[in-house]
Amino acid sequence: MGRRARLVSLAALLGLGACASTPDAEQARICRRALPTLVPAGSRVAVLREAAGPQERSIRIDFSQERDGRSPLPRYAICQFSGMSRTDLSGLTSDRGPLGGAALYLLKHYYLDTPDAALAEPGAG
Known part of the structure; x- marks a missing residue:
């Protein structure tokens, strides 16, 4: 395989990898x-980053928990979705368990x- 063909193959693989790590928009919304x-209660949530989670059919959201008079607290949540439906939330784990x-x-x-829930939903990161 020539150098050009290897570069094209590498670019294609990187492109596929980028698509695989993009979270599903509906799963991210949920x-x-x-x-x-x-x-x-009384805390605000600011989404910092959304990415594919550590397991298949999961999403990780990094966010900050903000309260007046306190420094923002970095947090995360991992939402797991079942194989029955791509929008069926089957598990939720945060940095607290x-x-x-x-x-x-x-x-x-x-x-x-x-x-x-729609009103309280923080914006996408």
């Missing part, structure tokens, strides 16, 4: 909507699709 539930089964159920069924 994950962002969960972030306000991970911080104390995993969200329990009952809390995840309540989050999915009674919060994520509400107008309150």
Whole structure:
């Protein structure tokens, strides 16, 4: 294989890798909507970065927890999605640990699709 062909192949592989690490927009939206539930009342969330998570079908969001009179606190959340549907949130773990089964159920069924969740959703990073 010639030098030019190797460079073209390398560029193609890098391009595929970049696409694979781009989070799904709908999954990112669902994950962002969960972030306000991970911080104390009165705190603000600022999204710093969205990226593919450590497992297949997961997204990692780095964010800061902000409160008046305090320094921003760096945080992260990892949202895992099931193989049944690309938008079925199957797990949520933050720097404080995993969200329990009952809390995840309540989050999915009674919060994520509400107008309150849409209003509280922090912007994309």
